[in-house]
Amino acid sequence: MCRGGNVTGNVAESVSGPVGRRIQVTIKDIAKLCGVSVSTVSRVINDRPDVSPEVRAAVLEAVRSSNYVPNNSARVLGSSSSDAIGLVVRGLANPFYSPIIKVIGNRIDAAGYTMVMQQISSTEDEIQCGAIMEREKKLRGIVFLGGRSDYSEEELGTITVPFVCCSYDNSFGSLPCGRLSAVSIDDCATAYRAVSELIALGHRRIAALVAATDDRSISELRYRGYLSALRDHGIEPDGDLVACTGSFGMDEAYIATRALASGGADFTAMFIIADAMAIAAIKALEDAGRDVPRDCSVIAVDGLLLSQYTRPTLTTMCQPSEQMGEESVRILLDMIERRSGNRSLVLESTLRAGASVAPASAWK
Amino acid sequence: MCRGGNVTGNVAESVSGPVGRRIQVTIKDIAKLCGVSVSTVSRVINDRPDVSPEVRAAVLEAVRSSNYVPNNSARVLGSSSSDAIGLVVRGLANPFYSPIIKVIGNRIDAAGYTMVMQQISSTEDEIQCGAIMEREKKLRGIVFLGGRSDYSEEELGTITVPFVCCSYDNSFGSLPCGRLSAVSIDDCATAYRAVSELIALGHRRIAALVAATDDRSISELRYRGYLSALRDHGIEPDGDLVACTGSFGMDEAYIATRALASGGADFTAMFIIADAMAIAAIKALEDAGRDVPRDCSVIAVDGLLLSQYTRPTLTTMCQPSEQMGEESVRILLDMIERRSGNRSLVLESTLRAGASVAPASAWK
Numbered sequence: 001m002c003r004g005g006n007v008t009g010n011v012a013e014s015v016s017g018p019v020g021r022r023i024q025v026t027i028k029d030i031a032k033l034c035g036v037s038v039s040t041v042s043r044v045i046n047d048r049p050d051v052s053p054e055v056r057a058a059v060l061e062a063v064r065s066s067n068y069v070p071n072n073s074a075r076v077l078g079s080s081s082s083d084a085i086g087l088v089v090r091g092l093a094n095p096f097y098s099p100i101i102k103v104i105g106n107r108i109d110a111a112g113y114t115m116v117m118q119q120i121s122s123t124e125d126e127i128q129c130g131a132i133m134e135r136e137k138k139l140r141g142i143v144f145l146g147g148r149s150d151y152s153e154e155e156l157g158t159i160t161v162p163f164v165c166c167s168y169d170n171s172f173g174s175l176p177c178g179r180l181s182a183v184s185i186d187d188c189a190t191a192y193r194a195v196s197e198l199i200a201l202g203h204r205r206i207a208a209l210v211a212a213t214d215d216r217s218i219s220e221l222r223y224r225g226y227l228s229a230l231r232d233h234g235i236e237p238d239g240d241l242v243a244c245t246g247s248f249g250m251d252e253a254y255i256a257t258r259a260l261a262s263g264g265a266d267f268t269a270m271f272i273i274a275d276a277m278a279i280a281a282i283k284a285l286e287d288a289g290r291d292v293p294r295d296c297s298v299i300a301v302d303g304l305l306l307s308q309y310t311r312p313t314l315t316t317m318c319q320p321s322e323q324m325g326e327e328s329v330r331i332l333l334d335m336i337e338r339r340s341g342n343r344s345l346v347l348e349s350t351l352r353a354g355a356s357v358a359p360a361s362a363w364k
Numbered sequence: 365m366c367r368g369g370n371v372t373g374n375v376a377e378s379v380s381g382p383v384g385r386r387i388q389v390t391i392k393d394i395a396k397l398c399g400v401s402v403s404t405v406s407r408v409i410n411d412r413p414d415v416s417p418e419v420r421a422a423v424l425e426a427v428r429s430s431n432y433v434p435n436n437s438a439r440v441l442g443s444s445s446s447d448a449i450g451l452v453v454r455g456l457a458n459p460f461y462s463p464i465i466k467v468i469g470n471r472i473d474a475a476g477y478t479m480v481m482q483q484i485s486s487t488e489d490e491i492q493c494g495a496i497m498e499r500e501k502k503l504r505g506i507v508f509l510g511g512r513s514d515y516s517e518e519e520l521g522t523i524t525v526p527f528v529c530c531s532y533d534n535s536f537g538s539l540p541c542g543r544l545s546a547v548s549i550d551d552c553a554t555a556y557r558a559v560s561e562l563i564a565l566g567h568r569r570i571a572a573l574v575a576a577t578d579d580r581s582i583s584e585l586r587y588r589g590y591l592s593a594l595r596d597h598g599i600e601p602d603g604d605l606v607a608c609t610g611s612f613g614m615d616e617a618y619i620a621t622r623a624l625a626s627g628g629a630d631f632t633a634m635f636i637i638a639d640a641m642a643i644a645a646i647k648a649l650e651d652a653g654r655d656v657p658r659d660c661s662v663i664a665v666d667g668l669l670l671s672q673y674t675r676p677t678l679t680t681m682c683q684p685s686e687q688m689g690e691e692s693v694r695i696l697l698d699m700i701e702r703r704s705g706n707r708s709l710v711l712e713s714t715l716r717a718g719a720s721v722a723p724a725s726a727w728k
Binding site: 095099105106283286 | 463473483618644650669670
């Protein structure tokens, strides 16, 4: 849970509150109070140009009177001697993140910085968390590990240090090119390739297990890849074959797949947006009396080490997770140390054949 | 990788080094230089009593002249306004740690502190890492997640802030009672119970898969529990049935189990010290032509969520991982905020029945 975040309340409400609890006033509260934009407040706080003396004075007064980041005001307005880089992890339970967190931690450390990590659930807002952390921890930069893909210019105004989106991009956002740094695979194309593999093996009734079809994030991107692959191969998508879990959790994946299979849905293959979900789904299929891959092929996206040891081993599109972490830190440090501006990288995913996929006709 | 740690080199070597790189002088270097103990140096640095003025002056001069923690000397000798709590994770790849890290992060955050995490491999020394972090990051306290169980008083002198050992204790150490805080299960008793379950089902040829039999840590503790259970039931341990992997990794577990099974060793059950290792071992057994549980029962320790979805589901001794994280932070905060001194907690492990264990005679 990210501390603070009383974004919509007014300043008076935010500052009061139960005795002894720190309620954070956010940059949005300050902007509202002064009748200026969030980025203007950022400029004042970070002592940047292009703000009139009147506005600057008003914002600084509001910062002081509202107790904005009350315990760290010296840090916010002081010199920038911090060596802290923030890592905001959205949904830590995802085992895909473990090797990335390790690489990011090691690279930040090797470069002489300190990694400060916060973990939030997938229903919390990473940008808001990052903005609070930036001020409270006096960050030099931020890596967001997992997040939405629909940022707007206004939202990003709350972040005034360099940041990199790791494992996702801004496909649904409205930002101009070069406004953001991201390191990810092409999620839509990766899903397209996975589903095309199933189609090439003769499957036409292909179910999909996703977190959501409209989350403006990687689940929606991978769902779109699934739809495109079907349509490009002349297969009309069937909404009855799409199960939504609401999360990347194994329990939810098991329940949704069990319901799909027990409901008698007619499919010979499943595309699943994450390895961990696929492992639970395979158990659900077996528990519903469907053998994998004899009765149902399963293909996923992630490429966990673990998936090489589950039975059957999982056929999956591997993301280059360590490279993703490395490149994210490299880009961030280049920005912090002013060697370059925003950069985005799209890394290759590769098919790792397991034993969870078979031709549609193999046992027919 | 934990930065610094040039413990054995002399101060001159440590301070020089490639231009532009920070080489850390450690507290041990200072102690050596001054001909005093590490804890004396700690006392001086932390401005504590019971040090003669002469020694104090000599140590402070050595600290200054050697550039000890060169970029943070103000922090080391300054006031204690930091809100940082360190989390040293030894072997992050262990999926057992994920829910614990999450809980620890959330609890530290909720209490108004900042979690600073470092990850080290299982061959690195967590106490040395913690001592460097304590000074560089000006920590208020430390949670060690995973570590050795044989600390000595001298080693611990390098840590001058409160700390808690999470998921392990100090069974092999020489410390007086109350010198250390730890939250763990009883690893020996937990292994004993797991092996006793197998024996109760008629198994007598029981193999063990461990990281090491003599690592002065949880692998050795669990191995001892295995030996005791066999002996208490009149079964003579057979060294040929013990496979050591050198780590908690899945790849290593697969290779060791495959070698054991392919070598024709005669056993009807396996005790495995960790769930992730057991998942890989089950694959190795199957690949060697031994069905689980028909030809070989498998029981493990950890109780990962994941192990409920692998096939067969794993029978395992569950550690209360979230409670372990919660209690560790609770004890640490009590010490930091001076509500109590060192405390140790031994939590209960509980058997979770899966489908990986069957009576010895079931298919005979």
